[in-house]
C-alpha cells in the first residue's frame with residue numbers, strides 16, 4: 001500500500017514553502033510630516049499611508065503617477081509599486097510635507113569577491 005498521506009504532506013509543504021508575498025510598508029502622516037519621509041521597498045510592495053494627524057492630507061506623486069485624493073483623519077491610502085525607480089511625493093494642502101518611495105529591483109546576488117575566483121584545474125600538456 002502506497003503511503004499516500006505522506007505524499008500529500010510533502011505537496012502541502014511545497015505550497016507553504018513558496019516565496020513570501022509582497023510586503024506592506026506603512027508611512028504615517030502626523031504633525032504635518034510623512035514618517036518615515038523616505039521608504040525603500042521592493043517591486044510589488046505596497047505602501048500604506050495612514051493619516052494619524054488631526055487634519056486631512058493628500059499623497060500626490062510629483063510625477064503624477066498616483067494621487068490619493070483627500071485622506072481624512074484616520075484615513076488610509078494604499079499604493080502598489082510594480083516597477084523600480086524613485087518617486088517623490090507631497091501633500092497638496094501642505095507643500096512642505098514631502099516624502100519619497102524608492103523601489104528597488106529584484107535582489108541581486110553579490111558578485112564573488114575579487115581574487116577568490118575558483119581556480120580551474122587545467123591539465124598540463126605533456127611534451
Ligand SMILES: [Cu+2]
Pocket residue numbers: 032056057058091092093094097
Ligand atoms: Cu497635508
